[in-house]
Amino acid sequence: MxxxxxxxxxxxxxxxxRKEAVNFLLNYSKSLEIHKVQGxxxxxxxx
Amino acid sequence: MHSTINxxxxxxxxxxxxxxxxxxxxxxxxxxxSSYIYSKVQDMSVTEDIFQDTxxxxxxxxxxxxxxxxxxxxxxxxxxxxxxIIDHFRRNxxxxxxxxxxxxxxxxxLTDDKLNAEKQLIKDxxxxxxEVLIEQLPKDQRDVLIMRIYQDMSFNEIAENTEVSINxxxxxxxxxxxxxxxxxxxxxxxxxx
Numbered sequence: 001m002x003x004x005x006x007x008x009x010x011x012x013x014x015x016x017x018r019k020e021a022v023n024f025l026l027n028y029s030k031s032l033e034i035h036k037v038q039g040x041x042x043x044x045x046x047x
Numbered sequence: 048m049h050s051t052i053n054x055x056x057x058x059x060x061x062x063x064x065x066x067x068x069x070x071x072x073x074x075x076x077x078x079x080x081s082s083y084i085y086s087k088v089q090d091m092s093v094t095e096d097i098f099q100d101t102x103x104x105x106x107x108x109x110x111x112x113x114x115x116x117x118x119x120x121x122x123x124x125x126x127x128x129x130x131x132i133i134d135h136f137r138r139n140x141x142x143x144x145x146x147x148x149x150x151x152x153x154x155x156x157l158t159d160d161k162l163n164a165e166k167q168l169i170k171d172x173x174x175x176x177x178e179v180l181i182e183q184l185p186k187d188q189r190d191v192l193i194m195r196i197y198q199d200m201s202f203n204e205i206a207e208n209t210e211v212s213i214n215x216x217x218x219x220x221x222x223x224x225x226x227x228x229x230x231x232x233x234x235x236x237x238x239x240x
Binding site for chain 2: 016021022030043
C-alpha cells in the first residue's frame with residue numbers, strides 16, 4: 001500500500017502567501033494608472 | 048473572515064475604482080491559489096513569486112478593462128497561475144536550479160578549483176623559493192627546466208632552441224631535477240602546500 005501512495009504528504013499542504021506579498025500587490029494596484037490616449041493603452045506606475 | 052460578496056460583484060467594484068475589492072479578492076483566494084502553485088513547484092519562495100506575478104497580471108488586465116466578464120474569476124486566475132508555473136519550469140529546464148537538502152549536499156558535487164587565500168599565499172611562497180633554487184642550477188640545466196616548466200615548450204622545441212639533440216635536452220632536464228632535489232635536501236627546505 002505504501003508503494004502505491006508514494007507521493008509525499010506535503011504535496012497537499014495548505015498554504016497562504018504572506019501578508020507582505022499581499023500588501024505589495026495592494027500597493028501595486030493603488031499605484032497603477034491606466035491611460036487611454038488616441039486608441040493606445042498606457043500603463044503608468046506612480047511608485 | 049472572507050467576503051460573502053461574489054467574485055463578479057467584487058470585480059465590478061474594483062473596475063469602478065474600489066481598491067478594497069481587490070484586497071477582498073486576493074484574501075478570499077489566497078490559500079486556494081497559493082496551495083495550488085505550491086503543489087506544483089514545491090518551493091515557498093517560488094510560490095510567492097508566482098502568486099504575485101499572477102495577481103499583477105490580474106490587476107493590470109482588470110484596470111485596462113480587458114477582463115471578459117463571461118468567464119468565472121477564479122478559473123481565470125488559476126489559468127494565469129498555471130501558465131506562469133509552466134513558464135517557471137521552462138526557464139528552469141534551460142537553467143536548472145539545484146538545491147541541497149539533508150540527504151544531499153550540493154557542495155559534494157560542486158567543486159571550486161581555486162585555492163583558498165591561505166593556500167594561495169603558501170603556493171606563492173613556494174614559487175618564490177623555487178625560483179631562488181632554480182637560479183642555483185648550472186645555466187644549461189636551468190634553461191631547459193625554465194623552457195619546459197614555465198614556458199611549456201616540448202623537448203623537441205627545447206632541443207631546437209638550444210641547438211642540442213633531443214636526448215641532450217632530456218638529459219639536462221633529468222639532471223636539473225636531480226640537482227634541484229639535492230639543493231632542497233642539502234638546505235633542508237620543505238616545499239609543500
